[in-house]
Amino acid sequence: MRGYDACFLPDACIHQISNQGDVSTMMKRPFVASQREYHQTAPQKAIEVPVSMDIRFEGKLARAAVFWKLTAGQRIETGYDHFLLMKSQGAWRIVNLTFYSSPQLEKN
DSSP states (O other), rough: OTTGGGEEEEEEEEEEOTTTTOOEEEEHHHHHHHHHHHHHSSSSSSSEEEEEEEEEEEETEEEEEEEEEEEEEEEEEEEEEEEEEETTTEEEEEEEEEEEOOOOOOOO
């Protein structure tokens, strides 16, 4: 989590799509703080790993779609992260992250 904040541009925007299809939006600072808080206080350590990735470079931007698996004790969750990245000061940084859980066990 220490380097996670640096992966985002200062004005990055994060969207979470709920299982009901509702979209919530957060800016980088409160999002990273909420992630840090979750990992510090979770009763069971959560480990998220990428299962598959598709990365495309398009002009000034890159898009990455990542199918992930999160394990926290007995709980296993899968879902997708959709990243939009831009090169800034020589490094690719996240402009936007949209993520959601998916009941799928494998990438389509």
